[in-house]
Amino acid sequence: MNTRRFLFIATFTLxxxxxxxxVDTKPVRTFKGHISGVKSxxxxxxxxxxxxxxxxxxxxxxxxxxxxxVRTFKGHxxxxNSVAFSPDGSFLAxxxxxxxTxxxxxxxxxxxRTFxxxxxxxKSxxxxxxxxxxxxxxxxxxxxxxxxxTGKGxRTFxxxxxxxRSxxxxxxxxxxxxxxxxxxxxxxxxSTGKEIRTFKGHxxxxxxxxxxPDGSLxxxVxxxxxxxxxxxxxxxxVRTFxxxxxxVWSGAIxxxxxxxxxxxxxxxxxxxxxSTGGKxxxxxxxxxxxxxxxFSPDGSLxxxxxxxNTVKLWAIPK
Numbered sequence: 436m437n438t439r440r441f442l443f444i445a446t447f448t449l450x451x452x453x454x455x456x457x458v459d460t461k462p463v464r465t466f467k468g469h470i471s472g473v474k475s476x477x478x479x480x481x482x483x484x485x486x487x488x489x490x491x492x493x494x495x496x497x498x499x500x501x502x503x504x505v506r507t508f509k510g511h512x513x514x515x516n517s518v519a520f521s522p523d524g525s526f527l528a529x530x531x532x533x534x535x536t537x538x539x540x541x542x543x544x545x546x547x548r549t550f551x552x553x554x555x556x557x558k559s560x561x562x563x564x565x566x567x568x569x570x571x572x573x574x575x576x577x578x579x580x581x582x583x584x585t586g587k588g589x590r591t592f593x594x595x596x597x598x599x600r601s602x603x604x605x606x607x608x609x610x611x612x613x614x615x616x617x618x619x620x621x622x623x624x625x626s627t628g629k630e631i632r633t634f635k636g637h638x639x640x641x642x643x644x645x646x647x648p649d650g651s652l653x654x655x656v657x658x659x660x661x662x663x664x665x666x667x668x669x670x671x672x673v674r675t676f677x678x679x680x681x682x683v684w685s686g687a688i689x690x691x692x693x694x695x696x697x698x699x700x701x702x703x704x705x706x707x708x709x710s711t712g713g714k715x716x717x718x719x720x721x722x723x724x725x726x727x728x729x730f731s732p733d734g735s736l737x738x739x740x741x742x743x744n745t746v747k748l749w750a751i752p753k
Contacts, residue, residue, distance in 0.1 A: 460719045462747035463736065464502045468495055473740035475517045475727045479541070480524045482732045487746055488515030494529050496541065499731070499748070506544045510537060517559045521583070522566040530557030536571050538583070548586045553579065559601045563608040568625070570611055572599035578613050580625065590628040594621055601643045605650030610667075612653055614641035620655045622667065632670045636663055642684040647692045647709070654695050656686035662697050664709065674712045678705060685727045690734045694751065698725030704739045706751070718749045 471490035478485055484505065485497045494508040494515055513532035520527055526547065527539045536550040536557050555575030562569055568589070569581045578592040578599050597616035604611055610631065611623045620634040620641050639658035646653055652673065656662040662676040662683055681700035688695055688709065695707045704718040704725055723742035730737055730751070737749045 457714070458717045458719055459749060462718075462720050462749050464499075464748045466497050466502055466504075466746040466748075467744070468497075468504045469493070469744045471514070471744060472723070472742035473726060473744065473746055474515055476729050476738045476740040476746055477518050477520050477527075478729055478731050478738065479520050480522060480732060484524075484541075485738055485746065486518045486520060486527055487740060488518040488529055489744075490514035492531075494518050494527065494539070496527075496544075497746075499736075508537075508539050508544055508546075510546050511535060513556075516557060517561075519560045519562055519569075521562050522564055526583070528560045528562065528569055530560040530571055532556045536560060536569070536581070538569075538586075550581050550586050550588070552588045558599060561602045561604055563604045563625075564606050565608060568604075568608075570602040570604065572602040572613055574598045576615075578602050578611065578623070580611070580628075592621075592623045592628055592630075594623075594630045594633075595619070600640065603644045603646055605646040605667075606648060607650055610650075612644040612646065614644040614655055616640045618657075620644050620653065620665070622653070622670075634663075634665050634670055634672075636672050636675075637661070639682075642682070643686045645686055645688050647688045648690060649692070652688075652692075652709070654686050654688050656683040656697055658682040658684070660699075662686055662695060662707070664695070664712075676705075676707050676712055676714075678714050679703070681724065685725065687729050689730045689751070690732060693734075694730075696728045696730065696737050698728040698739055700724035702741075704728055704737065704749070706737070715752065718747075720747055721745070 469489040475488040496505040511531040517530040538547040555573040559572040580589040595615040601614040622631040637657040653665045664673040679699040685698040698704045706716040721741040727740040
């Protein structure tokens with residue numbers, strides 16, 4: 436056999452083999468029950484449950500081990516953009532296009548309160564690690580801080596020029612990160628509302644922000660088809676993750692800080708190595724774009740919520 440032809444065949448065979456290993460088309464489980472797109476997914480702190488928020492105006496609670504639907508939270512008048520568990524798992528917060536943020540008792544499905552004071556669509560909700568505060572991002576170009584026990588508004592973070600799509604706290608709760616349609620992410624001091632710095636580098640909407648476990652790095656994902664990693668203390672861009680063929684609207688860093696997961700309008704989720712930027716795996720199985728990704732508390736599973744009305748669970752390599 437011609438040497439060049441032999442080398443070509445060998446290289447092609449190896450490439451196909453590696454591609455097959457890197458693409459996962461077999462989810463651990465699929466959750467079906469919503470009648471419209473799933474916009475947000477969140478694991479309970481103990482990993483037993485998964486909460487989902489949908490365009491069908493409801494949130495649902497699922498048993499992770501079986502896929503069983505436990506209950507439905509009804510009360511919003513428009514679709515839900517974001518759901519988040521409180522750190523102790525007792526409460527679920529939901530943010531909706533009906534301009535309302537609601538707090539629910541997980542064990543019963545009872546609505547505890549509606550946070551009053553917003554006249555804009557709620558795009559994101561996030562609890563501080565101590566459970567004392569809830570942050571919300573809105574179409575009104577601002578983020579707000581609320582006291583969970585009273586529902587009282589504490590302060591407003593103003594500085595973005597367009598919709599605030601995402602809000603996230605680091606573990607120590609000192610800061611709040613926000614991502615916006617103005618192509619930037621910002622870091623704020625929670626105690627004062629002061630803007631600390633702006634992260635600039637994306638060409639389009641920043642759809643999601645997430646901190647690494649120790650709070651030293653911030654991940655952002657964008658409509659420009661990329662994800663970026665930033666040094667929180669300096670604002671320096673550490674690296675860019677490229678490989679999706681569509682807008683990237685959701686991202687999450689694993690609990691051990693090893694991986695970054697991204698979900699895209701190309702209908703796939705990808706797993707990246709944080710330390711190198713290398714792509715570890717592509718998860719293929721949804722029929723429409725992926726709106727939300729999140730890791731289980733132990734980092735063994737990734738949940739993806741899609742406009743195909745389903746949520747899928749994927750195993751994460753050890």
